[in-house]
Amino acid sequence: MKKQFNRRDFLKVSGGAAGAAAVGISLYSSTALAAKARVVIVGGGMGGAMAARHIKKADPAIDVTIVEQNANYHTCFMSNFVVTGHRQLDYLAHGYAGLAAEGINIVIDTVIGIDDDAVKTRGGKSIAFDRCVVSPGVNFKFVEGHSEEISNTKVTHAWKAGKQTQLLRDQLTAMKDGGTVLIGAPRNPFRCPPGPYERTALIAGYLKKHKPKSKVIVLDPKDKFSKFGLFTEGWRIHYGYGTENSYIDWINGANGGSIEALDADSMTVTAEIEDFEADVINIIPDQKAGHIAEVAGLTDDSGWCPVNLHTFESTLRKNIHVIGDASQAKGMPKSGYAASSEAKVCASAIVAMINGGNLESPAYVNTCYSVLSFEPKDAISVAAVYKLRQDGSKIQKMSGGLTPSGDKRNAAHRAREVDYALSWYENITSNTFAD
């Protein structure tokens, strides 16, 4: 039964971090000193929030603190629905009242350093830990002419949801009919492999309905991408892909689609093949682990964090675990659901390590839904369940697969998959944020 006081109500009441404190979210647990152990979690997203919840549930005697820079978390998954007007921004927003009510300490602040036994914050706090979980998401490798500042004002990445999601939405609605939307896709590995292509499909859908003389151009350094066959089939069925009247133009790496530079003032992108001018530009940059992971010495030359795949403890620093996008969780993709799954396995391991018990045998899962079209309803999915190899080298897929396509495509099932995608959203967010 849904709680009467839901997260939207909370957001209205709290009005941000100051309000959060006023509603009684404790900064430090008064029982911290008497706790069995202290776990501090850096990052309150899909990985961090789930890890916190699971540790606290499994062992309430452990003091658990999340340090998160934003008062509310906006899921990047489903943010394409907001970009294209199928949902409003608050659909993506989740606060921390539910977790606070379960006894988790919430600190709204930015972690700037991680010592061996404490995290340091921009606000001047030093929060001690016995074990630390770092779930910082991704950081961006901007091309020449692009930057975090420019992405907040003119050329979004909108690959961290919130303000930039709304900005991209506003840019789309302001664009004239006959305009061009340009999307830049990143190199592997990056958070949410199907994401740029769902964005392409749904923007094409928006243009088809509202601005039918307009077009989407996708510049991609790659020649293939996640669910490639399914996406291109969907683009053909719904958006004329491959015909003269296609809403979508995908320029792959072999054809010079790699982006080399951006001139935000003239709204021009320089790709290997030639320059492209556009009315709305969305460049999703190449990625690496979230900044604090780098600062804390948790990354290797790849830019990502090597970890033990059973415990997610860093192989570079003791007592610090890394989960989610930032980690090298070999065998799993970088997704919100994967972060959540890794968080559960990590939480179980941490509780065992604190209590001096044996590690549990782990089980992992990932499912990624992509909506190709809302009218008609058409969504696709990739799903897999995993176990850990006995030699610890990889998270091994046990089964899984893609939505059927071609002559096995089932239109009725495709419509259902939209409902299941929406159901997944409701369930995984309430499972994570207790909201």
Next chain:
Amino acid sequence: MQLKTFAISALAATLVAGCGANQTAVKSEASDKGATKSAPVKAKAKAKPAVIAGASGAMLASTCEGCHGTDGASTGPATPSIGGMSEDYLIEAMEEFRDGDTQSTIMGRIAKGYTDAEIVAMSEYYAGVDYVGVAQSADSSTVAKGEQLHNKYCDKCHHDGGSDASDDSGILAGQWAPYLQYTMEDFMNGDRDVGRKMKKKMDILLAKEGQSGLNAIISYYSSQR
């Protein structure tokens, strides 16, 4: 041959571990030992590399929560609540997904990833938690009609308005309406085994009351708690 022995012992490990052990004796390694870099068994044999088996029912069940909700209490709108259903019903459902007797979008791909023992463990876990129904609003006269039809055609197997887990026929009361809708479609078009008794009742119901009768029954169930 070495590879064959490896594959068999992996299978044996899976079977043994599935027979009740909640935890393996895998000790945590000090992080300075680093991740094991030994190469997995090369794909000369068809066998996958050996994996750690013996995950507990709770650990396995946690992989379902993303779609089925915390402790199987789905917040909807279309994935069903599974917490509190009977163990036998859940095992049967998973096996039908796995074997393709129930067609599905995603569950078949997922069910194939679990062993028999794991399906039992997960089902045992979910049978042990409370069912949380969600009363969805429906027109009261439709609900009344639905209750009448339920009593006539469904109550024999779906006891107490479809709320009794122990009848091993799932839980319908307070279940998500879109899920009930899709399931009935699957029963009718052969995508899910319907069983002789239910088919008989459904044929009579549809002949006498039509799709609107079926819809009324769904409204009745989904409006309960």
